[in-house]
Amino acid sequence: MALYQKTATELLGLLSSGQVTSEELTRAYAERIANIDKQVGAYLRVDVDGALEQARVIDARRKRGEKLGLLAGLPVAVKDLLTARGDLATCASRMLENYRATYDSTVVAKLRAADAVLLGRTNMDEFAMGGSTENSAFQKTRNPWDLERTPGGSSGGAAACVAADEACLSIGTDTGGSIRQPAALCGVTGLKPTYGSVSRYGLIAFASSLDQAGPLARTAEDAALLLEAIAGHDPQDATSINAPVPQYSQTVREPLKGLTLGLVREHFAAGLESETEAAVREAIKVYESLGARVKEVSFPHAKYGVAVYYIIAPCEASSNLARYDGIHYGRRTDEAKVAAELDAERKELLAAGKKREAETLDTSLVRLYRKSRAEGFGPEVKRRIMLGTYALSSGYYDAYYLKALKVRRLIRQDYDAAFQQGIDLIAGPCTAGPAFKLGEKVDDPLAMYLVDLYTVSANLAGVGGISIPCGFSKTGLPIGLQLQAPPLEEDKLLRAAHMFQTATDWHTRRPALA
Amino acid sequence: MSLSRAEVEKVSLLGRLQLSPAELDLMTTQLGAIVGYVEQLNELNTDGIEPMAHAVPTSNVFRDDVVRPSADRAEILSNAPHADGEFYLVPAVLGE
Amino acid sequence: MTESTPPYTIVIGLETHVQLQTETKLFCGCSTKFGAPPNTQTCPVCTGHPGTLPVMNRRAFELSLRTATALNCNIATFTKWDRKQYYYPDLPKGYQISQYDLPFSYEGWLEISDPKDRFPPKKVRIIRAHLEEDAGKSMHDEHAGKADSKIDLNRTGTPLLEIVTHPDMRSPAEAKAYLTELKLLLTHLGVSDCNMQEGSLRVDANVNLHLDTPAGKVATPIVEIKNMNSFRAVEKAVAYEAERQYAEWQETGRKLGDPGVFKRTFGWDDVKNRTHVQREKEESADYRYFPDPDLVPVTVTEERIAAVRAGLGELPAQVRTRLEGSYGLTAYDSDVIVNQGRAFIEYFTTAADTGGDGKTASNWLQQDVLRVMGEQNLTIENYPVPAAALGDLLKLVRGGEVDTSRGRQVLQRMFDTGESAEAAMRSLGIEKVDESALVALCEELVAANPKLVADVKAGKMQAAGSFVGQAKKKNPNANPGRVKDLCLEIIARLP
Secondary structure, eight states: OOGGGSOHHHHHHHHHTTSSOHHHHHHHHHHHHHHHHHHHOOEEEEOHHHHHHHHHHHHHHHHTTOOOOTTTTOEEEEETTBOOTTSBOOTTOGGGTTOBOSSOOHHHHHHHHTTOEEEEEEOOSGGGOOSSSTTOSSOOOOBTTBTTBOOOSSSHHHHHHHHTTSOSEEEEEESSSTTHHHHHHHTOEEEEOOTTSBOOTTBOOSSTTTOEEEEEESSHHHHHHHHHHHBSOOTTOTTSOOOOOOOHHHHTTSOOTTOEEEEEGGGGSTTSOHHHHHHHHHHHHHHHHTTOEEEEEOOTTGGGHHHHHHHHHHHHHHHHGGGOSSSSSSOOOOHHHHHHHHHHHHHHHHHTTOHHHHHTSOOHHHHHHHHHHHHHSOHHHHHHHHHHHHHHSTTTTIIIIIHHHHHHHHHHHHHHHHHHTTOOEEEEESSSSSOOBTTSSTTOHHHHHGGGTTTHHHHHHTOEEEEEEEEEOTTSOEEEEEEEESTTOHHHHHHHHHHHHHHOOGGGOOOOOO | OOOOHHHHHHHHHHTTOOOOHHHHHHHHHHHHHHHHHHGGGGGSOOTTOOOOOOSSOOOOOEEOOOOOOOOOHHHHHTTOSSBOSSSEEESOOOOO | OOOOOOSEEEEEEEEEEEEOOOSBOSSSSOBOOTTOOTTSSOOTTTTTOTTOOOOEEHHHHHHHHHHHHHTTOEEOSEEOOEEEEOOOTTOTTSEEEEOOSSOSEEEEEEEEOOTTOSSOOEEEEEEEEEEEEOOOEEEOOGGGTTSOEEEEOTTTTOEEEEEEEOSOBOSHHHHHHHHHHHHHHHHHHTSOOOOTTTTSEEEEEEEEEEEEETTEEEEOOOEEEEEEOSHHHHHHHHHHHHHHHHHHHHHHOOOTTSTTOOOEEEEEETTTTEEEEOOOOSSOOOOOOEEOTTSOOEEOOHHHHHHHHHTTOOOHHHHHHHHHHHHOOOHHHHHHHHHTOHHHHHHHHHHHHHHTOHHHHHHHIIIIIHHHHHHHTOOGGGOSSOHHHHHHHHHHHHTTSSOHHHHHHHHHHHHHHOOOHHHHHHHTTOOOOOHHHHHHHHHHHHHHOHHHHHHHHTTOTHHHHHHHHHHHHHOTTSOHHHHHHHHHHHHHHOO
């Protein structure tokens, strides 16, 4: 087995026993990426020299017998919306194509503190808006299991790089399913933590009350390791939870006794593809064989999740993205052209006798904003800015935003009720079906939004969720099982996932890449 | 309720996006479909339900009033599309 | 007063923005110190860089609570922060973090009065006070026309308290009195330095007129006046605007509530002494307020509110009452002293208590201490004569140990050398002249000046002054009052 095919936990053993150096490992990944990423397109940038330099420093420190961090010497891929000082943070957007962060996000700072090697930055849907990574302004990412299909999104690069053995650990972010859905479609393990357990400082916001960074890896053990490294209270994030970080990497191997899984009746209704349903039901049986009890529960508000999400997320996004105005950083349109364009428009209006229209024409500053933003953002980002701006505009607030916040409460209450009934974890499908073809849904935004049906509720409720491989379609595409836990019970998610992975081998399967 | 093209145009100014006539047409259709979808929430009676703006119910998070070094001006201005070493520069904004 | 009463009532509401005296900005650790080179007090947070998050300054909230409590406001037990969204180059996030529907305080009042009694004391009701962040500064060279505007973000994120009154003021003098009292309260509480030149206190005035017409009561359209950079300017701008609105009403008859009548914004031109309409905004404001998901709400318990109230100490209005009651000061004098601030009040009470008389202390403080502070640009904190030392001097003056004019010399000496009152007197060779020596001196003078004696007898009392002058020449320590009295007694006894 090649070095790059091993799990992070295995590699950590090799590194600490001196059988392999971080430099060798980093080089192995760099070569793998050089060989394979032309097909997959998972990475936007790979900093081979920088990574090797970091690796050598860690190797030297290890040699000197220094105490090293949790991830000492392990290369990690980072989604391109977490800032790292001095590095670009593009969010796969033309708007931030040349934006160089002047500070470290807390996640990146924690990775550095854990002595990880920052290998490169992964592709994503622009500003994390999308479910297929097709909204990247820069490149397509392909599903390693079928290069004609999407890896999912928005953390498509983050999932694909793990699936294609281009990284063993990868950081994604999840606002409505953006870690779990690509993890499911790429056949890897992806965890969205409880809101507030991983700092959002330096996570370039899409929807602030929903965004969470989390780990993608091959196994629950590896995900536990990475989560332990990045979780924790951060005084720079007022929404960060002030609680100690459990030692996930230590507890992950402890099986859960007397586990009760809840199956949400509404998740097994119309829309779920039969192959996926079969694989998920088979997975539940595995749990039963391991001693778990299964109870059916009802989430009466589950079906409203997507509607609530597509109000709250665009409202917050329209506000969060207002800062991209071409004034203080980011893309600015050609100012001379703006002036000329306005002059021409004014003349034209006056010639047509439209005096009033000529007088109310944009000022040059307003037009500078509008053109800079029009040029900097892609269609999906514009759509969501428009949607959010509309929903928050005068006269609509109560009907859309406030209504959505209330239904959000009802969705949370569905979870609370289930967990109060003695359910430990909610189990069900992560997506309705396996990876779809690239281009299949790009012209139908609503169809694309419905991809998030099973994942958005966890973000709305703020609870943690994990997707683990639980089978394959006849066409050889991975299928994901989603588990969701009460707030701050990531240890349960990871232990349950590990139990499953000790009993199955779906997570060990590899796509055939040339 | 569906959106009119004029409404979409107004929103595009509010959101500072310059949309072409074709984009305005497409946006009107697409936003109309999405708004139509989200209106299913009106089936639900939410009287008396407390809105949930935050995923985690916390309060009273403060920091101490202690000065931390500011950023280096050259570094922070290095990302500005147009600056003169001291200020950000923008096309003349007159009045206020 | 011969001014005829104008045929209208002016109705004024004020919105003040006060920069809070914190070390750091509202949401980041950048310094708020005024006057730094442009863009040197900024960081990724206050310049709205991608990924950054705000964390609330505890002190800013505490200062806000203290102010609102002193303004007799109700304190909300639950408050939250909202985003007010608009695009402007000095607002790097594209929104201002402010408070919309649940401000931390509401429904208070501030009592105003006029030491000159132009209006009776009244309570100006406060609608709300809320905490928000300041924007940066845009500098435009109006003459350069098309040149670029320059943006400085040093001020961006400075904590601001916005205090909004009901339209309760009825004259420019009342508006000025409100602002004076507010400034006094804020500086007294140590909440803000209220320096208008540095923008620490900014005022917008909403003004219109109520008229009695044959057709009933009508109101003119409301105008918001901005850009007033002194209380005097507020007074002048409001007065100007009242006349302008009256003239406009006479000409157009346009009333509040007429179709097509909206609130307009006027700027005050301090050079031309007039208001002028400001350029209308591109679109009608639609701020799309919504709760900031990056900040969490703040809850305040009743116990906390009670503790803040208990910790306020004596407020300016209470100090004035005390000075008038316990020290016998006039309303005018107590106003002057209280307006000088907390340290000056303390200085006064110490000097008065040591010296044994409030009125004497008040006179000396106003005539001597304040004058020198003004001339030499001193504050009471660095005025070199301690309050107790001044009190000692006042005691000596009151006891006749030294007369008032020589007392001034003593104070000057104390100021220059740091000596105590008695030491300064000794240094200046001042000592009380024995009564018998003084009698002898006066008898000698009376005997030597028959002409003056005749004048005095003829009722020319200024002649008595000449005895004083001569006595001082012979003995500079001779108490002028006593010399005059003695001379008059001796002359009266003459046949």
